[in-house]
Amino acid sequence: MPRSSSPKYTVDAPTLVTAPGAETAALAQDSPPAAQAPAAPSADAEILTLAQAGDHQAFAQLYSMHKRRIYSLCLRMVNNVAEAEDLTQEAFLQLHRKISTFRGDSAFSTWLHRLAVNVVLMHLRKKGLSLTSLDEAMEPTHDEGPGRSFGAPDLSLTGSIDRLALERAVADLPAGYRLIFVLHDIEGYEHNEIASMLDCSIGNSKSQLHKARLKLRDALRTSHRKEGLR
C-alpha cells in the first residue's frame, strides 16, 4: 500500500501499511506461550481505549504487550543494544504523544510498528545513513561482495538454517543491506513500501535485498563449513 506524501524520515502519524509480519506477530505479541491463541479483541480494545483516554496503567499494559516486538525491530535494524533501547524508548514516547490520533483504520500493532520504523529511520538518517549510503557506501567491492555461484557446485544450505546462525549473519550485514533485509524478509514490508519509506526506487530495494540474501548465504555456508570441520 503506497504511503501518503508525507516527508520522508519524519515521525509522522503512521499511515496504513500492511506488514504481514507485524500482523502475524501481533497475534502472539509479547504474551506468554500459554496465551498463543489470539488475544480477546475486546480486552485489547479496552486497554487501547483507556490508554487513548490518558490512563497510565493501560499505557503500561500496551508497553508490556508490545515491548518485545518493538525492541526486536529496533535492535535488528541498528544492531546496537544501547541504541535499540533508546529507540524503543523514543518509539513509546512518540506513541504516548500520538496515541489519541489512532483511529483504528488498521491494526494497532501495524500502526505502532510503522511508527517505530519511522523512529529508527529518522535516527539512521541523523547518523548519516541516507539513500546515497545505501546505494554507494554499502555497495560491496568485488573483493568483499556477495558471492556469485558461477564456479563449482557449492555447499547447499539444504533447506535448514539454524536460527542463531541466521541472527548472527543478519547482525553482521552491512547497515544498508541489513535495513532492507529486516524490513522485507523479517518484518514483511513490500518493496513498494520500503521504497517509499527509504525514498529509493523499487528496483533498488529489490537489488539491495538480493545482495543481502547473497551475503547471508555466504555467511551461512561459511558457518556450515566450520561446523563440518569440528
Next chain:
Amino acid sequence: MTEKPEDMTCQEFQSQMAELIGSGEDVSSHPHLQTCARCRALLADLETIAEAARQLLPIEPPKEDLWERIESAIKEEESSARRK
C-alpha cells in the same frame, strides 16, 4: 547477451535474479533452471533464507528498567506541558 532465456549463461541469469525474484513470478520455472543445477541450488538457498527470516521471532525483551525510563520521560513531558 544471450537472447533466449534457455541459452542464458549462469552469469546472465544471476544478474537478473533480483528482478526475477522481486517480480513475484515463479522463478523456478525459468528455462535456465531446467538445465542448471547450480542456479537451482542458489535459488533454493535464497528461498530457504527468506523463509527462515519470516519465521524469526522477536529477540529477548528489553531490560526491565526501560519502562522506568519511559515512564519518567512521560511524566517529565506532562509536567512540562502543564507549566506552559
